[in-house]
Amino acid sequence: MDKPGPFAGRRVLDLSARAAQLPHALAVAMAARLAADFGAEVVRAPAEGADPLAMLPPLLPDGSSGLARFLLAGRSAAAPCEMRFDAAIGDSLALEGVAAPLKVRLSVFGAGDDPPMSELGLLGLSGILAAVQPRQGVPVRLGGHQGAYAAGLSAFTALAAGLRAGRPDTVDVSLFDVACWLNWKAAASVLLLGDAAASREQRGGWHTLPAADGHVCLVYMAKDWPALRDMVGDPRLSHADFATQKTRGQNLDALDDILRPWFVARSRAEITAAAQARRIPIGPVLSPTELLADRQYAARHFLARDGAPRLPLLVDGARPDWRRAEQELPADA
Amino acid sequence: MHDAMHDPLPLAGIRVVDLGWLTAGAASSTLLLDLGAEVVKVEGPNALDPFRDWVGAEAATDWWNRSPFYNFTNRGKRSVCLDLKDPRGAAVLLRILEGADVLVENFRRGILAGFELAPALLRQRFPRLVIVSISSQGEDGPDRDLVSFGSTLEGTSGLAALTGDAAGEPVITGRNINYPDQVVCLFAAGAVVAALMQRDATGEGAHLDLSQRELTSFLLGEELVAAAAGAASTRRGNHDPRDPAQQVVARQDGLRAEWSGGSVPVRDASALAHAADFTAGTAILRDPQGVPAKGLPFRFASNPPRITAGTSGLGADNHAVLAEAGLQEAEIAALEQAGVVATKPRRGPAA
Numbered sequence: 158m159d160k161p162g163p164f165a166g167r168r169v170l171d172l173s174a175r176a177a178q179l180p181h182a183l184a185v186a187m188a189a190r191l192a193a194d195f196g197a198e199v200v201r202a203p204a205e206g207a208d209p210l211a212m213l214p215p216l217l218p219d220g221s222s223g224l225a226r227f228l229l230a231g232r233s234a235a236a237p238c239e240m241r242f243d244a245a246i247g248d249s250l251a252l253e254g255v256a257a258p259l260k261v262r263l264s265v266f267g268a269g270d271d272p273p274m275s276e277l278g279l280l281g282l283s284g285i286l287a288a289v290q291p292r293q294g295v296p297v298r299l300g301g302h303q304g305a306y307a308a309g310l311s312a313f314t315a316l317a318a319g320l321r322a323g324r325p326d327t328v329d330v331s332l333f334d335v336a337c338w339l340n341w342k343a344a345a346s347v348l349l350l351g352d353a354a355a356s357r358e359q360r361g362g363w364h365t366l367p368a369a370d371g372h373v374c375l376v377y378m379a380k381d382w383p384a385l386r387d388m389v390g391d392p393r394l395s396h397a398d399f400a401t402q403k404t405r406g407q408n409l410d411a412l413d414d415i416l417r418p419w420f421v422a423r424s425r426a427e428i429t430a431a432a433q434a435r436r437i438p439i440g441p442v443l444s445p446t447e448l449l450a451d452r453q454y455a456a457r458h459f460l461a462r463d464g465a466p467r468l469p470l471l472v473d474g475a476r477p478d479w480r481r482a483e484q485e486l487p488a489d490a
Numbered sequence: 491m492h493d494a495m496h497d498p499l500p501l502a503g504i505r506v507v508d509l510g511w512l513t514a515g516a517a518s519s520t521l522l523l524d525l526g527a528e529v530v531k532v533e534g535p536n537a538l539d540p541f542r543d544w545v546g547a548e549a550a551t552d553w554w555n556r557s558p559f560y561n562f563t564n565r566g567k568r569s570v571c572l573d574l575k576d577p578r579g580a581a582v583l584l585r586i587l588e589g590a591d592v593l594v595e596n597f598r599r600g601i602l603a604g605f606e607l608a609p610a611l612l613r614q615r616f617p618r619l620v621i622v623s624i625s626s627q628g629e630d631g632p633d634r635d636l637v638s639f640g641s642t643l644e645g646t647s648g649l650a651a652l653t654g655d656a657a658g659e660p661v662i663t664g665r666n667i668n669y670p671d672q673v674v675c676l677f678a679a680g681a682v683v684a685a686l687m688q689r690d691a692t693g694e695g696a697h698l699d700l701s702q703r704e705l706t707s708f709l710l711g712e713e714l715v716a717a718a719a720g721a722a723s724t725r726r727g728n729h730d731p732r733d734p735a736q737q738v739v740a741r742q743d744g745l746r747a748e749w750s751g752g753s754v755p756v757r758d759a760s761a762l763a764h765a766a767d768f769t770a771g772t773a774i775l776r777d778p779q780g781v782p783a784k785g786l787p788f789r790f791a792s793n794p795p796r797i798t799a800g801t802s803g804l805g806a807d808n809h810a811v812l813a814e815a816g817l818q819e820a821e822i823a824a825l826e827q828a829g830v831v832a833t834k835p836r837r838g839p840a841a
Contacts, residue, residue, distance in 0.1 A: 218721055285663070288663050288664060294655060295756075297727050317684050334773050340672075363665055365661065366659075438639045448707060453627055473696055
């Protein structure tokens with residue numbers, strides 16, 4: 158462990174095991190994990206029934222939960238009674254009767270407005286789901302637990318700010334508001350530009366394309382178009398149908414038909430190298446397994462031996478290890 | 491700010507210099523502003539925040555002050571326009587940093603060093619300064635110079651590989667969300683507050699090096715653990731192994747997200763913007779002129795969310811900020827004369 162972390166000396170009560178709904182439990186646990194990573198003593202109150210996070214997928218070959226291993230790292234197992242806390246994080250019900258000067262309270266819409274909700278529902282209501290649209294079929298949820306974990310990041314920042322302020326307070330983190338905050342451009346386009354302009358704005362044409370050995374993300378701005386056109390080198394791309402971002406948006410399928418063979422004939426590495434040489438922001442779709450051997454992640458010591466990501470932050474050039482020593486998981490855990 | 495309704499905010503008295511562009515940098519600073527900091531946004535006459543030249547900025551006007559998305563994101567900040575490529579401009583920035591607590595930047599790696607403003611140099615010169623560098627890949631490593639937008643990082647972080655139907659192609663969020671650009675703000679703001687707490691205790695600032703790609707992979711941590719154990723997940727669309735009822739399906743009233751415990755509409759942008767729950771929420775608020783502006787992702791009971799100021803025109807605070815940094819009026823006038831300090835860009839809008 159390095160020198161004491163920013164939250165050293167602060168004790169935080171993690172009420173994720175007592176959350177009535179899964180999105181809340183995941184968000185609370187993410188915020189609490191980060192609190193532990195920043196040096197707080199984090200005590201996870203035991204579940205009163207089944208722990209909602211104990212057996213969540215992905216499951217590991219030994220039958221345990223990969224999610225629990227990642228998300229619940231760094232907690233003390235002590236029972237919370239008789240302890241004094243600087244802050245507590247949980248849903249409204251779990252926080253009732255808890256004596257902590259700072260309370261970070263997760264809900265769907267806000268305090269007292271907490272209907273049954275799934276992560277898929279949050280993505281649907283916030284418009285994020287509609288933005289994740291395959292070429293065919295219905296919109297798909299983002300991989301993992303993005304709706305809940307993003308709320309966990311927000312709760313972490315609120316926790317940090319509340320701890321620094323150092324006075325009694327309650328911070329409400331609405332899972333719905335956080336998802337809408339992430340998706341601000343959709344609603345802002347409508348409110349600032351009008352429905353018609355907003356609809357045009359959504360036609361960006363960014364998607365993935367198959368390569369010889371997987372997929373790449375076709376991502377580019379208007380300024381990158383000449384470089385992309387020249388990289389692919391098909392004379393049909395000089396047609397007026399593809400001259401502006403607007404016409405390319407109107408002719409997406411025809412554009413794809415021209416681009417696709419060039420991409421399919423090359424590996425992700427070849428495509429990425431060619432695009433990067435022209436400063437086009439195209440990159441490969443990498444699987445979690447491939448990331449375990451990623452040279453950038455290895456150079457920055459981002460992943461532990463068991464694949465678990467470390468705190469995604471370097472401080473003065475080093476990755477900090479602020480977790481309290483007695484909360485470290487055993488190396489073989 | 492302190493009145494009967496509002497306690498001092500957690501970052502009251504903290505001064506932030508914001509070199510942040512677009513969302514990842516600029517919206518991180520906006521969150522610090524919402525937590526009580528004063529934010530001075532510094533742009534160059536040849537290096538505007540690209541959001542100033544975006545859809546809705548009318549070409550025939552002072553377009554740089556009229557971009558809806560720029561104004562939405564940067565409300566409440568003071569604005570200084572200073573040419574950092576000119577050594578006199580870089581010297582002025584150093585004067586401003588003497589009174590600053592936090593510097594936020596998300597330039598391409600190496601740009602700050604090119605201005606003789608490398609984070610390591612700034613750390614030596616201003617030991618109490620908290621510098622946060624937000625980048626695609628981080629400050630070092632073999633891939634630090636790869637060019638990416640947020641959605642590129644959805645591919646390289648593992649998110650795209652797990653998003654989409656099992657039989658279909660991986661899917662990314664695209665231009666409207668650029669997911670890694672959004673989530674990084676939520677984390678960066680907290681990391682800065684934590685670094686300030688550390689400074690409160692030790693007197694020492696820090697350089698925070700934040701890779702958006704790492705954060706996006708962190709938000710898939712369980713999947714990396716599973717992959718390392720030989721139990722990697724694959725894409726499965728909207729299917730949830732714990733809830734076979736979960737699906738997105740077309741019903742008479744449109745697409746719906748359904749699960750065993752409920753069902754909600756799949757909203758598009760228009761439906762979202764006009765929904766009562768959205769309007770009642772905090773994601774978008776109104777500035778004092780009634781213009782929609784970026785809201786807050788949390789609400790402190792001690793400080794109900796509100797936006798206290800609209801957006802400053804480019805360079806509107808040049809004189810005030812430079813005078814606070816100790817420059818005399820004659821010095822400021824000379825810098826203006828030389829074009830190092832400006833109130834408009836040197837170029838026209840992009841075609």
